[in-house]
Each structure stands twice: as C-alpha cells, then as structure tokens.
Amino acid sequence: MTGLIVAGVDGSAPSTTAVEWAADDAARAGAELRIVHVLDLRPYEIFAGQHEPLRRAAGRVLATAEEAARARQPAVEVSTRLVEGVPAAVLREQEASEVVVGNRGVGGFAGALLGSVTMEVAAQARCPVVVVRAEPREETGVIGVGVDESDTCEPALGYAFERARSYGATLRPIHAWQVPVHAFAPEISYDLDEVRASRHRLVSTRLAPWRAKFPDVEVVEDVQNAHPIDALTGVACDLIVVGSHGRGALGSLFLGSVSRGVLHHARCPVAVVRPQE
Numbered sequence: 001m002t003g004l005i006v007a008g009v010d011g012s013a014p015s016t017t018a019v020e021w022a023a024d025d026a027a028r029a030g031a032e033l034r035i036v037h038v039l040d041l042r043p044y045e046i047f048a049g050q051h052e053p054l055r056r057a058a059g060r061v062l063a064t065a066e067e068a069a070r071a072r073q074p075a076v077e078v079s080t081r082l083v084e085g086v087p088a089a090v091l092r093e094q095e096a097s098e099v100v101v102g103n104r105g106v107g108g109f110a111g112a113l114l115g116s117v118t119m120e121v122a123a124q125a126r127c128p129v130v131v132v133r134a135e136p137r138e139e140t141g142v143i144g145v146g147v148d149e150s151d152t153c154e155p156a157l158g159y160a161f162e163r164a165r166s167y168g169a170t171l172r173p174i175h176a177w178q179v180p181v182h183a184f185a186p187e188i189s190y191d192l193d194e195v196r197a198s199r200h201r202l203v204s205t206r207l208a209p210w211r212a213k214f215p216d217v218e219v220v221e222d223v224q225n226a227h228p229i230d231a232l233t234g235v236a237c238d239l240i241v242v243g244s245h246g247r248g249a250l251g252s253l254f255l256g257s258v259s260r261g262v263l264h265h266a267r268c269p270v271a272v273v274r275p276q277e
Helices: 013-029 042-047 052-072 087-092 116-124 153-167 192-213 228-233 257-265
Strands: 004-008 032-039 078-084 098-102 129-132 142-146 170-177 222-225 239-243 270-273
Touching: 004 013, 004 087, 013 032, 013 052, 013 098, 013 129, 013 153, 032 052, 032 087, 052 078, 087 098, 087 116, 098 116, 116 129, 116 257, 142 153, 142 228, 153 170, 153 192, 153 239, 153 270, 170 192, 170 228, 192 222, 228 239, 228 257, 239 257, 257 270
Parallel strands: 004 032, 004 098, 032 078, 098 129, 142 170, 142 239, 170 222, 239 270
Antiparallel strands: 129 270
C-alpha cells in the first residue's frame, strides 16, 4: 500500500502508541504520514475569544506526536494538521488509505476499553481504521483475519494479504463455526466431521483467489469450533483484521457484533475494513 496514512492524536498514551504504529506502517508501505489533532471548542463556547491557549496546547500535542514519529521512523515523510471541529466527524472523513487511532483518548472513563470517538471512526470511516492500545506486546510475525460466509470479509482479506506481504508475516485466516443448539428438538443430530469438512472447504474456496494473487504470503488456515470473538482474540497476532458492515444508510452506522467484540477484547491492534459502497 502506498498513499497517505492518517494518525489521530489527542495527547493520550494510546494515541502516542498509535502514532508510532502508524509511522512503522508508513515505513513498510512507502506512505506519507499525516498526524491530525482535532480541537473541539464546543465545550468552551462560553469563553469565546479566549481560545488561543487551547490552540497553543493543541500545537504542543502535535509537536510531541511529530517528534515521536520522526524518532521512530526518520525516513518517513511526516506532516501535521490542526483542525477545529468534532473529532470523530473530522477523522472519519479523512481522505486516506488508512486511519490509525488509539483505543481511548483523554477524558474517557478509566475503565472503558474503547472511547466513543474510536468506535465512531471505526464504524464510519471511508478507509480501513486501525485501533491501537498503549499496552506493550511481543511481536509474533502473525497477522490474523476473520473469514466468514459473507462478502463483507473480502475487503478485509485483501487488506490482510497486503499487510502480511509488507510485514513479511504469516497470515492466519480464522473461521469459527458453532453447531446450533435445538433446545426444543434434542433429537436433531449432526455429522460433525462433515460440518468441519464443509467449513474447511468454505475457507479454502474463499482464500483461493487471494492465494493466487499473493503467492509469496505464507498462509496457515485456522478453522475452529468456537465463538468468532473467542477464536479471533485467542490467537497471538501482531494485527487482527476484521470486516464490518457498511452497506446502506443504516449499515454504515454500526459495527457488527463480532467486529465490536474483537475491538473490545483483542490484545493487539485491530484493523476494521469496510466494504466499498
């Protein structure tokens, strides 16, 4: 991937980690990095005419983030931008190949795993969104991607194969299946071997064109009898890629339950990739 990677910052620890992750990704992809801080003046409207201290503080946030990015990847072209507006609205409308944000910002509830801005950007941005946590983690050389029966996973697969190639990582497509429980018809039985075999066929068929397009990417299929969220978050990865709803006026407003669950519980960065509309 080439182009422009946007990192949203607000001075929080997760956003600093997000900038460093974005700088690394820009270096791998040969992309430009733009660091964006959105100054929301709405809470301070009563102090109209006295916003200059806030703008100076915002400038310091950007300067610190830029310093962190340049220290991390000196060869990456880095620019900064201060925008006044509503943070989620500004970030989700960025014309970029990727937007990177921290999982929580300043001012959020201490116990919250995800901030409201992060959730809105992940659900509605026009491009892939990577959500990064501040907690340290060990690299594994593995990228996980969710695979299911829906077409919404196709853009996620394309993104994941590209990432695996640029990382030099093993790609682990993860598919989870569960046998329905018929509480009112316990006599219904299943041939579990056949169910398992059909799930493997589904994954292999879905992956075939991508394997042909990326023959240099090592792929290890992972088909599990488990809940999708448990399957996707239970494997040690450097990045987990999930698809998202995005069709129609209503679909574009919400993440699917699996995508949302993975964002809440994954211990590594998560990329949410929406279908093109």
